[in-house]
Amino acid sequence: MIPTFILIVDDDKMTRQTLSLALEDQYQTVTAKDGKTALEVLKSQEIDLVLSDLFMPGMNGIELLEHINLLPEKPPVIFITGQGSVETAVQAMKNGAYDYVTKPINIDRLTLLIEKTLENKRLKEENILLKKKIEETYPDLSMIGNSPAMQKIKDLATQVAATTATVLIEGESGTGKELVTNIIHYNSPVAHGPFIKVNCSAFAEGVLESELFGHEKGAFTGAVAAKKGRFELADNGTLFLDEVGEMPPSIQVKLLRFLQEQTFERVGGTKTQKVTVRIISATNRNLTDMIKEGTFREDLYYRLRVVKIEMPSLRERKEDIPELVASFLKKFADRHGKQISRVTDEVMELIMQYNWPGNIRELMNCIESSVVMARGDMINIDCIPEYLTFSGGDSSMNGKEGLLQEMERQTITDVLDKTGGDKVKAAKILGIGLRTLYRKIEQWGL
Ligand SMILES: Nc1ncnc2c1ncn2[C@@H]1O[C@H](COP(=O)(O)OP(=O)(O)OP(=O)(O)O)[C@@H](O)[C@H]1O
Ligand SMILES: [Mg+2]
Secondary structure, three states: OOOOEEEEEOOOHHHHHHHHHHHOOOOEEEEEOOHHHHHHHHHHOOOOEEEEEOOOOOOOHHHHHHHHHOOOOOOOEEEEEOHHHHHHHHHHHHOOOOEEEEOOOOHHHHHHHHHHHHHHHHHHHHHHHHHHHHHHHOOOOOOOOOOHHHHHHHHHHHHHHOOOOOEEEEOOOOOOHHHHHHHHHHOOOOOOOOEEEEEHHHOOHHHHHHHHHOEOOOOOOOOOOOEOOHHHHOOOEEEEEEOHHHOOHHHHHHHHHHHHHOEEEOEOOOOEEEOOEEEEEEEOOOHHHHHHHOOOOHHHHHHHOOEEEEOOOHHHHHHHHHHHHHHHHHHHHHHOOOOOOEEOHHHHHHHHHOOOOOHHHHHHHHHHHHHHHOOOOEEOHHHOOHHHHOOOOOOOHHHHHHHHHHHHHHHHHHHHHHOOOOHHHHHHHHOOOHHHHHHHHHHHOO
16 A cells, blocks of 8 residues: 655644654654744655645745645645634635644544544545546537638538548648547437548558558468458448648559448458448648649549548647637646646737637647646746747748748757657657658658
8 A cells, every 4th residue: 555644744843743653653754843844844855735734933824824825736735723723724724724633632533533634635636536437438629710711621521421422631730630630420310320440641551551451361470360440430320531741642543442432351351341331531741742743643633532621730720729728728727637627828929929829739739838837826937938038039931930940940850859759659659651651760760
């Protein structure tokens, strides 16, 4: 069992020793002779509960509580008070103390109260974990933003969801392509059917082919048994082809045939398979450019974009930012068990000025990290990521774009450093496809 640490704060040595002695059978006790020492302990080790005197010279109990409330992991506080000062103790509870005990201390009652407090803390933590789990199990289908650009996307998504038409979603990284895909599938006639996702940049050519179309036993070395591909698994449902621009030409041909005839063969197989699958694909590359370069088939492009949804970048709809910030703030404050209600005007100004190359995903990560760093009930300039404060200066487009590229280059270099040059890991951390990463490395000669 993990030991429970209790910090006893009292200026009276006798009280500290008595309490420590009385509790040490059940708990690990740590003592501090004043508020200042208590805070040092709290910053250097994990404490599950604080038992503190209310009146102490220097920092009194209420002041100590105020400081504890600013800690990222704040343990519950129980106050010890003399008979005459119950009112102050009640005031302390209003400020967030868990409870109080009056002197002379009855150890049995104190132990019961400690157990109750710890149980309450455990329940709170469990609740946070549970919420997180629910969030992961059920995708969040709410799209925030009421700008005309966003409204158009929502309308279009609702409209195509009612059909089984093939959809192509284009847009920069982090603009919500996968979110729109989820919305379409879960509002479609095949919402109860399978929903299969494949990231085309995550597999080598041969592997991708057998992932998508399956293989027969003995099709290649290592194919010890026949295996269904994602097309078969997605029968009567939706198949999401993410980063479809990274699909090698040999597979583009097979996909084109599927879109024309709904048929294919497993790798190494001769039997023709037929399935009913709704295809949604997404790309952050410009497929029209790729067609010109000869790396993407034009006929396939037209088959994929029966309906085309173009996700606007966050830069193009900055009016949605305040609502997005408010929504992410609530979500992450909940998740991390914090009470944070807003960002300061100064921070909002920086957020509005920044260009958000990583779009909504970047904004979301920025708010989450700010929430984690925040010490009070507001996000101020001290808890936001540093890059937000770099913008401004040269306001010409070239200047900003240069800065963005420089930041992107720096981020990629840093992550590659951290992973010791492991590109697969780096791509995962960056949330981009492996091929995209290779392209950037080449582009900048990293
Ligand atoms: N309008 C929105 N409102 C709320 N959350 C959003 C919105 N758009 C995107 N998000 C969230 O932002 C994150 C990134 O979105 P998503 O994964 O859909 O982007 P993407 O376009 O697929 O990015 P990539 O090209 O990098 O794969 C997700 O967590 C998603 O839930
Ligand atoms: Mg995506």
